[in-house]
Amino acid sequence: MRLPDAIRLQNVSCRLGGSVVLGNVSFSVSRGEFTYMIGPNGGGKTTLLRLLLGLEKPDSGRISVLGLTPPAANKRIGYLPQHQFFDPQFPITALEAVLTGLSFSPFATGRLREKAISALEEMGLGDEAARSYAVLSGGQRQRVLIARALVGDPELLLLDEPTANVDPAVEEALFDRLARLRRRLTILMVTHDTGVVPAGVERVICVNRTVAVHPTRRLTGRVLQDLYRRSLKRVSHDRIIGERAGGGHG
Amino acid sequence: MAEFWQAFQDPGFPFLRYALAAGLLSSVAFGILGPVIVARRISFVAGSISHSMLGGIGLALFLRHQLGWSWCTPGAGALAAALSSAAVIGAVRTRRGEREDTVIAAVWTVGMAAGVLFLSLTPVFVDPMSYLFGNILLLTRNDLWMIAGLDALLLIVVLLLYRPLLAVCFDEEFARIRGLNTGALSMLLFGLTALTVALLLPMVGTVLVIALLTLPAALAGRFTKHLWSMMIAAAAVSAVFAVAGVALSAVIDIPSGAAIVLLLGAVYLIPVLLKRRR
Numbered sequence: 044m045r046l047p048d049a050i051r052l053q054n055v056s057c058r059l060g061g062s063v064v065l066g067n068v069s070f071s072v073s074r075g076e077f078t079y080m081i082g083p084n085g086g087g088k089t090t091l092l093r094l095l096l097g098l099e100k101p102d103s104g105r106i107s108v109l110g111l112t113p114p115a116a117n118k119r120i121g122y123l124p125q126h127q128f129f130d131p132q133f134p135i136t137a138l139e140a141v142l143t144g145l146s147f148s149p150f151a152t153g154r155l156r157e158k159a160i161s162a163l164e165e166m167g168l169g170d171e172a173a174r175s176y177a178v179l180s181g182g183q184r185q186r187v188l189i190a191r192a193l194v195g196d197p198e199l200l201l202l203d204e205p206t207a208n209v210d211p212a213v214e215e216a217l218f219d220r221l222a223r224l225r226r227r228l229t230i231l232m233v234t235h236d237t238g239v240v241p242a243g244v245e246r247v248i249c250v251n252r253t254v255a256v257h258p259t260r261r262l263t264g265r266v267l268q269d270l271y272r273r274s275l276k277r278v279s280h281d282r283i284i285g286e287r288a289g290g291g292h293g
Numbered sequence: 294m295a296e297f298w299q300a301f302q303d304p305g306f307p308f309l310r311y312a313l314a315a316g317l318l319s320s321v322a323f324g325i326l327g328p329v330i331v332a333r334r335i336s337f338v339a340g341s342i343s344h345s346m347l348g349g350i351g352l353a354l355f356l357r358h359q360l361g362w363s364w365c366t367p368g369a370g371a372l373a374a375a376l377s378s379a380a381v382i383g384a385v386r387t388r389r390g391e392r393e394d395t396v397i398a399a400v401w402t403v404g405m406a407a408g409v410l411f412l413s414l415t416p417v418f419v420d421p422m423s424y425l426f427g428n429i430l431l432l433t434r435n436d437l438w439m440i441a442g443l444d445a446l447l448l449i450v451v452l453l454l455y456r457p458l459l460a461v462c463f464d465e466e467f468a469r470i471r472g473l474n475t476g477a478l479s480m481l482l483f484g485l486t487a488l489t490v491a492l493l494l495p496m497v498g499t500v501l502v503i504a505l506l507t508l509p510a511a512l513a514g515r516f517t518k519h520l521w522s523m524m525i526a527a528a529a530v531s532a533v534f535a536v537a538g539v540a541l542s543a544v545i546d547i548p549s550g551a552a553i554v555l556l557l558g559a560v561y562l563i564p565v566l567l568k569r570r571r
Contacts, residue, residue, distance in 0.1 A: 134523045
């Protein structure tokens with residue numbers, strides 16, 4: 044039996060504060076797909092993620108996530124929110140932060156702790172588990188939050204600007220890890236970065252109140268110019284992280 | 294200092310022993326709740342709930358003296374006002390489009406204005422200073438039992454709900470996505486804050502209680518990396534400053550609550566000011 048799509052939106056419209064943020068949006072993401080979502084600020088990317096998580100309600104249309112209506116599927120979703128919402132002075136260790144993605148039981152059993160440490164190790168932070176979240180670098184904090192998103196073995200990973208505030212080396216390492224993860228889960232990644240699309244991304248969803256979905260190789264500079272309504276200096280695609288960069292246009 | 298110890302040991306003057314016991318007992322409450330308030334960045338919510346109690350106190354005194362409702366005590370009025378304010382702020386937080394900081398300011402100032410109004414209408418003179426700043430030296434054995442009960446309640450809550458509280462304080466939206474009832478947890482936190490400021494009203498009043506909820510926690514946060522260790526450190530800091538403040542007030546004859554807060558404020562603020570000048 045064929046599993047339902049990981050994400051399916053049918054004629055979804057959403058207004059916030061009296062303005063139309065998304066109008067009559069329809070698209071779907073298949074299981075196991077690695078999809079990018081790009082678009083200008085205020086175009087509705089984050090609202091779309093919030094709709095998928097049930098944090099916002101659509102005014103019309105139907106949303107299905109892993110075959111369920113949001114927020115019913117939330118425990119099967121890993122979510123990375125935008126980094127700037129966090130208090131860097133908060134008294135919590137990297138391990139405790141990851142555990143918040145796993146259990147709220149009064150006592151973290153050894154099994155849960157091992158799982159959280161394993162998620163940190165997967166992000167290259169095994170030695171930082173006991174360190175305060177506050178003293179980690181911006182890139183390390185971002186990876187802690189990705190470990191938190193992954194620790195519950197989600198079927199769908201929603202990432203909101205995971206490469207914001209991280210340097211290029213961390214970004215490459217992150218893309219490398221995501222490329223490996225896509226073998227076992229569906230990934231939808233919101234990004235402001237139109238310059239780098241890592242290997243493995245099959246389609247790019249362009250969001251600016253409406254949605255257009257393009258296969259990665261057909262995302263031309265003209266498409267981006269229409270989306271952002273301004274000229275972009277350089278756009279290169281199909282860059283294979285860890286290997287030589289591929290083709291480009293812009 | 295010798296006079297202090299003499300007075301402390303004098304069986305005819307229990308107030309100093311009660312004051313020290315209250316300082317130590319309340320340290321547990323300040324130690325548990327303070328770090329949650331500081332980490333969650335809701336000090337102004339606590340301030341609003343605390344200051345709004347003056348409205349309840351004023352109304353209770355007015356009803357007591359004007360209508361002869363002897364059961365209507367200032368403590369009951371303070372508790373009712375604090376819980377009502379917590380409910381209002383908690384309800385508004387969940388509504389989109391409301392400016393939370395404006396609502397907090399409105400609850401704060403309306404509560405104080407109502408207090409001033411009702412106190413002026415009360416047919417007997419009431420000095421508002423005792424409610425604004427409290428007096429740790431006037432506490433009774435009953436007050437101590439109440440604070441001990443509050444400590445027990447807060448300990449039970451934090452033992453059972455430590456991880457949900459940590460998750461909500463760290464990232465409320467993520468906790469909600471993970472299935473936690475964050476609205477109920479926030480309401481519980483505001484309710485516990487209301488209960489704490491109301492029960493500690495006779496000790497430090499509506500104004501100083503905010504300093505004791507936030508400053509020990511903020512000091513503890515400088516050298517701890519877990520919320521639980523911040524709680525233990527905040528309780529220890531609070532206890533040390535309570536004892537030091539009561540001793541200082543006895544030696545140089547100044548109000549105890551003010552002495553505790555001034556000592557805490559100095560130790561917290563001086564490094565902050567020195568750091569900024571570098």
